[in-house]
Amino acid sequence: SQQGEEDPQALSIQEGENATMNCSYKTSINNLQWYRQNSGRGLVHLILIRSNEREKHSGRLRVTLDTSKKSSSLLITASRAADTASYFCATDRVGTGGTSYGKLTFGQGTILTVHP
Amino acid sequence: NAGVMQNPRHLVRRRGQEARLRCSPMKGHSHVYWYRQLPEEGLKFMVYLQKENIIDESGMPKERFSAEFPKEGPSILRIQQVVRGDSAAYFCASSPPLGGSKTQYFGPGTRLLVL
Numbered sequence: 001s002q003q004g005e006e007d008p009q010a011l012s013i014q015e016g017e018n019a020t021m022n023c024s025y026k027t028s029i030n031n032l033q034w035y036r037q038n039s040g041r042g043l044v045h046l047i048l049i050r051s052n053e054r055e056k057h058s059g060r061l062r063v064t065l066d067t068s069k070k071s072s073s074l075l076i077t078a079s080r081a082a083d084t085a086s087y088f089c090a091t092d093r094v095g096t097g098g099t100s101y102g103k104l105t106f107g108q109g110t111i112l113t114v115h116p
Numbered sequence: 117n118a119g120v121m122q123n124p125r126h127l128v129r130r131r132g133q134e135a136r137l138r139c140s141p142m143k144g145h146s147h148v149y150w151y152r153q154l155p156e157e158g159l160k161f162m163v164y165l166q167k168e169n170i171i172d173e174s175g176m177p178k179e180r181f182s183a184e185f186p187k188e189g190p191s192i193l194r195i196q197q198v199v200r201g202d203s204a205a206y207f208c209a210s211s212p213p214l215g216g217s218k219t220q221y222f223g224p225g226t227r228l229l230v231l
Contacts (some may be wrong), residue, residue, distance in 0.1 A: 042223055043207065109158050
């Protein structure tokens with residue numbers, strides 16, 4: 001499997017429900033970022049969690065990071081139809097001497113559909 | 117503060133022609149990244165540049181693709197002699213000088229269609 005794999009590939013829920021997406025990765029990371037992409041559009045940065053952080057909140061978003069399991073989850077609470085989009089996790093891997101490689105490695109994404 | 121700008125937003129080329137994609141980073145950002153997204157897939161890293169320097173081009177095809185980020189002006193991703201397989205969305209991202217959060221801010225993308 002690839003660095004930054006999301007699970008599930010697709011998720012369909014009703015408005016008001018919570019949506020949970022998972023991401024697994026293979027190598028040591030500096031940080032992990034979640035992005036949203038609406039169909040045919042660019043990426044919108046949602047949240048960044050550093051390798052020494054375990055949980056982070058931003059509005060209706062909650063991100064967790066478990067470096068021992070090399071996994072992260074994104075929880076969207078009280079979903080809305082406007083949350084319908086593809087969600088990607090991206091990892092900033094640790095380079096030589098603990099530095100950043102600079103590039104992000106993206107997963108295949110989770111397609112979230114929220115029905116009104 | 118304008119976001120990352122890319123142009124054109126859509127580009128149609130015939131096989132064998134050249135495609136030039138432009139990216140202007142956010143103000144104050146000195147790092148530019150190019151990614152390619154094939155239909156129904158995630159983004160794949162292509163190249164990472166700073167002003168007048170290519171830092172990492174490990175994701176760039178060895179032939180026909182080149183990138184630059186001159187001292188003045190936008191970053192350019194150039195694809196020579198395009199083929200149908202080059203059809204994809206090309207995204208540029210920028211980030212501030214290292215030492216910050218390293219969040220990358222993405223532009224709207226250029227959708228290249230090769231006929």
